[in-house]
Amino acid sequence: xxxxxxxxxxxxxxxIVKENPTLVIVLGMCPTLAVTTSAMNGIGMxxxxxxxxxxxxxxxxxxxxxxxxDIRIPSFIVIIASFVTMVDMLxxxxxxxxxxxxxxxxxxxxxxxxxxxxxxxxxxxxxxxASFFDGIGMxxGFTxxxxxxxxxxELIGSGAIFGNPIGxxxxxxxxxxxxxxxxxxxxxxMITIRxxxxxxxxxxxGVRLPVTHTDEEGSECSSCAMRMSCAGKxxxxxxxxxxxxxxxxxxxxxxxxxxxxxxxxxxxxxxxEMTVEEAVKEVKxxxxxxxxxxxxxVEAAEPPKKAEDEAVKSEAPKEEAPKVEAPKVEAPKEEAPKEEAPKEEAPKVEAPKAExxxxxxxEEPKAExxxxxxxEAPKAExxxxxxxEAPKAxxxxxxxxxxxxxxxxxxxxxAMKAADEAEKEANK
Numbered sequence: 001x002x003x004x005x006x007x008x009x010x011x012x013x014x015x016i017v018k019e020n021p022t023l024v025i026v027l028g029m030c031p032t033l034a035v036t037t038s039a040m041n042g043i044g045m046x047x048x049x050x051x052x053x054x055x056x057x058x059x060x061x062x063x064x065x066x067x068x069x070d071i072r073i074p075s076f077i078v079i080i081a082s083f084v085t086m087v088d089m090l091x092x093x094x095x096x097x098x099x100x101x102x103x104x105x106x107x108x109x110x111x112x113x114x115x116x117x118x119x120x121x122x123x124x125x126x127x128x129x130a131s132f133f134d135g136i137g138m139x140x141g142f143t144x145x146x147x148x149x150x151x152x153x154e155l156i157g158s159g160a161i162f163g164n165p166i167g168x169x170x171x172x173x174x175x176x177x178x179x180x181x182x183x184x185x186x187x188x189x190m191i192t193i194r195x196x197x198x199x200x201x202x203x204x205x206g207v208r209l210p211v212t213h214t215d216e217e218g219s220e221c222s223s224c225a226m227r228m229s230c231a232g233k234x235x236x237x238x239x240x241x242x243x244x245x246x247x248x249x250x251x252x253x254x255x256x257x258x259x260x261x262x263x264x265x266x267x268x269x270x271x272x273e274m275t276v277e278e279a280v281k282e283v284k285x286x287x288x289x290x291x292x293x294x295x296x297x298v299e300a301a302e303p304p305k306k307a308e309d310e311a312v313k314s315e316a317p318k319e320e321a322p323k324v325e326a327p328k329v330e331a332p333k334e335e336a337p338k339e340e341a342p343k344e345e346a347p348k349v350e351a352p353k354a355e356x357x358x359x360x361x362x363e364e365p366k367a368e369x370x371x372x373x374x375x376e377a378p379k380a381e382x383x384x385x386x387x388x389e390a391p392k393a394x395x396x397x398x399x400x401x402x403x404x405x406x407x408x409x410x411x412x413x414x415a416m417k418a419a420d421e422a423e424k425e426a427n428k
Contacts, residue, residue: 015137022145042150050139057135
């Protein structure tokens, strides 16, 4: 479907099919897995979320030029919480059974990622009408997904449809589908089936299903609501397809002029891979051809001087002068006497004989003469005689007894006083 952007129908189709919050963006998993034990719970949870989504998007879009960027998140929470409180009171008043079965998940709509995601990614940047239908489309997509999921889990796990048991199925129904593992299993199966259907449609049409990215610049996925499931893969695929088409077109343009001479003169088949030497040869040959072509063009540009000179020569009359032959006088040839230079023989120098060389060489001294020249080392007995004998212990004791004993300090003082007195008496 080719729908204009930001129209009511395009927003509805976008929320239900292209950007389904449960099967594509994979947001709001807490109520999706916990509440879908029956189809009725799915319908109640989905419709209450749809009302909050539509009204919150509408009011946030109306106030988008008033709310400052710094406090937009608290403002979103206040607006969403107001509508959640209204829905909670209405359900408690008019559908008490459904209110009891959903329990705490009705107040938790305040922090539902689907509502916050659409408020931040779309409603805060677009007009009120488009934002309102965007909320309705996202809410209906969420409602449809969790209702089908609750229907499958209730049918297989409880053997009932909307609370009505089917024959004896409840006695044989596997209860695991009503438990948490069953929720994960059914969700995975639904995501797989949806992806298979979309891929089949794209393969038949040959066109990828377009996805509207909500990023302002259109190049990054940082603020896009599709970043969890898309991660820019659609943009990458489109870029790859475009590059492939451009490469094929360029190859066709290059192959077109080469196909005409090939049809007239079929060239010999060349090996797919060329060696380095062959490539060098081809480059040199191409360079020579280019030089030859350049020289030809230069010659063609120059005026034909040779042709003009020849034309002038042909027009001028040719006068032949009479040839006078001079008498030939032959001079007598005199042969000069050949003088041979005397050959001088170089004096031959005789090499000295081996015997004379031996005689001139000085004789090496014999081993006996060398030994005679070396002085003999002194013997051990003579060395002992030269060493002075140490004084014996007895003689050392006698010398120690004869040496005067050292004087004490008092004796020195007494001796000094006595010497002073003696000097004084001598002076007197």
